[in-house]
Amino acid sequence: MTLRSYVTSRVLLMIPMVMLLLTLVFVILRVIPGDPALLHFEKGVDPVVLAEFRHRLGLDKPILEQYFDYLVGILRGDFGISMQDYAPISTHLIGRFPATLELSIYSMIFAVLLGLALGVKASKNYDTVTDHSIRLFSIVTYAIPVFFLGMVLQFFFSIWLGWLPTGRRFDAHWMPPPTVTGMYTIDSILAGDLFLLVISVRYLILPTITLGTILCGIFIRLTRTNMLETLRMDFVTAAKARGLSDGTVTYGYALRNAFLPILTMIGIQFAALLAGAILTETTFSWPGLGTYLVDRIGHRDYTAIQGTVVFFGILVSMLTLFVDILYAYLDPRIRL
Amino acid sequence: MTNALRIQDLTVEYKTRRGVARAVDRVQLSLEENRTLGLAGESGCGKSTLGRAIMRLVPHPGQVAGGNIYINIDDDIPCKKGDIPKGEVDITGLNEEQMRVLRGKEIAYIFQDPMTSLNPMLTIGNHFIQMIQAHNPEIEKEEALDRGKEVLEGLGILPERVTDYPHQFSGGMRQRVMIGLGMVLRPRLLISDEPTTSLDVIVEAQILEQMAELKKTFNLTMILITHNLGVLAQTADDIAIMYCGRIVELASTENLFEAPQHPYAQALLLSVPDVTKPNKKLVWIPGAPPDLVDPIPGCMFNPRCPMAMDICKTQVPPLIESETGGLVACHLYGGK
Ligand SMILES: Nc1ncnc2c1ncn2[C@@H]1O[C@H](COP(=O)(O)OP(=O)(O)O)[C@@H](O)[C@H]1O
Numbered sequence: 001m002t003l004r005s006y007v008t009s010r011v012l013l014m015i016p017m018v019m020l021l022l023t024l025v026f027v028i029l030r031v032i033p034g035d036p037a038l039l040h041f042e043k044g045v046d047p048v049v050l051a052e053f054r055h056r057l058g059l060d061k062p063i064l065e066q067y068f069d070y071l072v073g074i075l076r077g078d079f080g081i082s083m084q085d086y087a088p089i090s091t092h093l094i095g096r097f098p099a100t101l102e103l104s105i106y107s108m109i110f111a112v113l114l115g116l117a118l119g120v121k122a123s124k125n126y127d128t129v130t131d132h133s134i135r136l137f138s139i140v141t142y143a144i145p146v147f148f149l150g151m152v153l154q155f156f157f158s159i160w161l162g163w164l165p166t167g168r169r170f171d172a173h174w175m176p177p178p179t180v181t182g183m184y185t186i187d188s189i190l191a192g193d194l195f196l197l198v199i200s201v202r203y204l205i206l207p208t209i210t211l212g213t214i215l216c217g218i219f220i221r222l223t224r225t226n227m228l229e230t231l232r233m234d235f236v237t238a239a240k241a242r243g244l245s246d247g248t249v250t251y252g253y254a255l256r257n258a259f260l261p262i263l264t265m266i267g268i269q270f271a272a273l274l275a276g277a278i279l280t281e282t283t284f285s286w287p288g289l290g291t292y293l294v295d296r297i298g299h300r301d302y303t304a305i306q307g308t309v310v311f312f313g314i315l316v317s318m319l320t321l322f323v324d325i326l327y328a329y330l331d332p333r334i335r336l
Numbered sequence: 337m338t339n340a341l342r343i344q345d346l347t348v349e350y351k352t353r354r355g356v357a358r359a360v361d362r363v364q365l366s367l368e369e370n371r372t373l374g375l376a377g378e379s380g381c382g383k384s385t386l387g388r389a390i391m392r393l394v395p396h397p398g399q400v401a402g403g404n405i406y407i408n409i410d411d412d413i414p415c416k417k418g419d420i421p422k423g424e425v426d427i428t429g430l431n432e433e434q435m436r437v438l439r440g441k442e443i444a445y446i447f448q449d450p451m452t453s454l455n456p457m458l459t460i461g462n463h464f465i466q467m468i469q470a471h472n473p474e475i476e477k478e479e480a481l482d483r484g485k486e487v488l489e490g491l492g493i494l495p496e497r498v499t500d501y502p503h504q505f506s507g508g509m510r511q512r513v514m515i516g517l518g519m520v521l522r523p524r525l526l527i528s529d530e531p532t533t534s535l536d537v538i539v540e541a542q543i544l545e546q547m548a549e550l551k552k553t554f555n556l557t558m559i560l561i562t563h564n565l566g567v568l569a570q571t572a573d574d575i576a577i578m579y580c581g582r583i584v585e586l587a588s589t590e591n592l593f594e595a596p597q598h599p600y601a602q603a604l605l606l607s608v609p610d611v612t613k614p615n616k617k618l619v620w621i622p623g624a625p626p627d628l629v630d631p632i633p634g635c636m637f638n639p640r641c642p643m644a645m646d647i648c649k650t651q652v653p654p655l656i657e658s659e660t661g662g663l664v665a666c667h668l669y670g671g672k
C-alpha cells in the first residue's frame with residue numbers, strides 16, 4: 001500500500017465517523033427530557049417571546065429539517081447561533097479557540113516529554129527503586145483529580161510563594177500582544193516583545209503543569225512498557241554487541257522503535273487532552289473553549305453546547321487523523 | 337601459540353523469581369588463535385549465556401557470579417575511560433566504556449535470528465555507518481558507507497541495496513548483513529550463536545561456507561555455537577560439549593566424532609543424522625535435563641546416563657585429561 005492510498009482511505013474512513021458523531025450529539029441533545037427552549041428560561045415566560053425565540057433558533061421546524069439544516073450548516077462552518085445573544089457560535093469558538101489550543105499544545109508537549117524522560121529512566125533502571133517510584137508517580141497522576149492538583153499548585157506557588165498568578169490568561173494591567181494567531185506566547189514573539197512573552201508564560205505555567213501532569217501518566221507507562229520490550233529485542237543487544245554507545249542504543253534503537261505506539265497514544269490522548277483542558281480551564285479561569293462550554297451549560301444554552309461539542313469532536317477526529325498519517329510516514333514498513 | 341581467549345572458572349547465574357539458575361557453572365576454556373571452536377549441547381544448556389558472557393552482554397536477570405575471561409589484544413587500544421594495554425586482558429575487570437570499545441572491534445557476535453537482529457527503522461547503510469563511526473568517529477559517512485558496500489559485495493549482496501530497510505531482505509540476506517557488520521572492523525574473535533538455525537538447509541550451507549572463507553581471509557578465531565553437531569563436522573577444529581552449564585567434554589572434531597568419551601557426547605552423536613547412512617535409526621536421549629533452578633547433586637547427567645554409578649549421584653566429576661588428548665568430566669575416567 002502506498003502512503004497516498006493509505007492517507008486517502010484514512011480520510012474517507014473519517015467521513016462516516018464524523019457523521020456518526022454529529023448525529024449522536026444531535027440525538028442526545030434532543031432526547032434529554034424537557035423542551036430546550038423552556039429549560040433555557042428558568043421561570044415562566046411569555047408564550048409570544050417563547051415562540052419568537054423558537055423561531056429564531058429554528059426550533060419550530062420539523063425535527064428532520066432541523067437535523068438537515070444542522071448538517072449543512074456544519075459543512076459550511078456554521079455551528080448555529082447561541083440562545084443567549086443569537087450571535088453565531090462559530091464567532092465565540094474562534095475567539096476562544098486559540099487560548100485552548102495554546103494551553104493544549106504546551107500541556108501535550110510537557111506530558112510527552114516528561115512521559116518519555118521518566119519512561120526511559122524507569123525502563124533503564126528496571127525493577128529498582130527509581131523504577132518503582134516512577135511507576136507510583138504515573139499511577140498517582142491517573143488518580144488525582146484535575147481541580148485538586150490545580151488547587152494544590154495554586155496554593156503553593158501563587159498564594160504561599162506568590163511566584164505565579166492563580167488564574168486567568170493575562171495581566172489585567174497590560175494589553176495582550178496584537179492578535180495574529182491568538183496564542184499569546186507566539187503573538188508576543190511575533191511582536192518582538194519579551195515583556196509580554198514573560199507575562200504570557202507566567203500565566204501558562206501552572207495550567208500547563210496541571211494538565212500536562214494529568215496526561216503524562218499514560219505516556220510514562222507506555223514508554224516504560226514499550227522500552228522494556230524494545231530494550232530486550234535482539235537488535236538492541238546486537239547494537240550493543242557492535243559497540244554502539246549507550247545513547248545511540250537507547251534513543252536511536254530502543255526508543256525509536258518504541259515511539260510509534262507512543263505516537264498512536266498521542267493521537268488517542270487528544271480526546272483526554274480536551275476533556276482535561278475543560279477542567280483545567282475551569283480551575284484556572286482560563287478563557288478558552290472549556291470555560292465557554294461550562295458557562296453555556298450553566299445557562300442551559302443548548303445550541304451553544306451542541307456547537308461546542310461538535311467542534312471538539314471534529315477537532316479530535318482531525319488530530320487523530322493527522323497522527324495516523326504521521327505514523328504511516330514515520331514507519332518505513334508502511335511508507336514505501 | 338597464544339590463546340585468543342581463556343576462560344577461568346566462569347559462573348553465570350540468572351536470579352529469577354523461582355530461584356537461582358546457574359546457566360554457566362565454573363567453565364574452563366581456552367581457545368588458540370585462528371582456530372574454530374564448536375560449542376554444542378541441547379537447547380538450554382547455557383551456550384548462549386556463555387557466548388554472551390564473553391561480550392559481557394548477559395541478558396537481565398543474568399549476572400556473572402565469578403571467574404575471569406581473558407582475551408588477547410595485539411595493540412594498545414585507546415579509550416576515553418582508560419586505555420586498554422596490549423596483551424592478555426581480563427575483560428571482567430573492564431569498565432563499560434572500555435567494554436564498548438572492544439565490542440565489535442575485537443570481538444564480534446552474530447545472533448541466532450537475523451529477522452530481529454537489525455533495527456527496522458534504519459537502512460542497512462546506516463547500520464554500517466553507525467557501527468564504523470562508533471569506533472572511528474573521524475571516518476566520514478561516505479567512506480563508512482563505501483566500506484560497508486565493499487563488505488556486502490564480498491558476501492554477495494548488491495552494494496546499491498544499502499539504501500534498503502531490513503524488511504526488504506530475506507532471512508539469509510539479513511544474516512549476511514549481520515556477518516558483514518560483524519566483519520567490517522576486522523575483529524579477532526567472532527562468536528556466532530546458532531547463525532544458521534533459523535535458515536533453510538541450502539542457505540545454511542552457503543552461509544557456513546562463507547564464514548569458513550572469511551575465517552581464512554581474516555585469520556579469525558571463531559566460536560560457533562550450535563545445538564546441531566552435524567554443522568560442526570565440517571567447520572570446527574575442536575568441539576566443546578556442554579551439559580547443564582558445564583563443559584563435559586572437549587576434543588578435536590576428529591576425535592570427538594571418532595571416539596567420544598563422555599556418555600552424553602556419545603548419546604548426542606547417535607542423534608546426529610548421518611547423510612552417508614540415511615536409514616540409520618536416530619537415537620534420542622531419553623529424559624530431559626534437570627531444572628537448573630533445582631539442580632541435582634553429583635553428575636547432572638546421572639538420571640539419563642546408561643553407565644551411571646553410585647558415585648555419580650553424589651560427586652561432581654572433575655574435568656580431567658582424556659585418553660584422546662582432550663578433556664572429559666565423567667567418573668568412568670581417571671580415578672582408579
Ligand atoms: N532471561 C533469562 N531468565 C532466566 N533464566 C534464563 C534466561 N535466559 C536463560 N536462562 C537460563 O539459562 C539457561 C541457559 O540458557 P541459554 O544460555 O540461552 O541456553 P542455550 O543457548 O544453550 O539454549 C536456560 O536453561 C535457563 O534456565
Ligand code: SF4
Nearest residue numbers: 635638641648666667
Ligand atoms: S559421571 Fe556418571 S552419570 Fe555422569 S556421565 Fe559419567 S558415568 Fe554418566
Ligand SMILES: [Mg+2]
Nearest residue numbers: 383384385529
Ligand atoms: Mg541459545
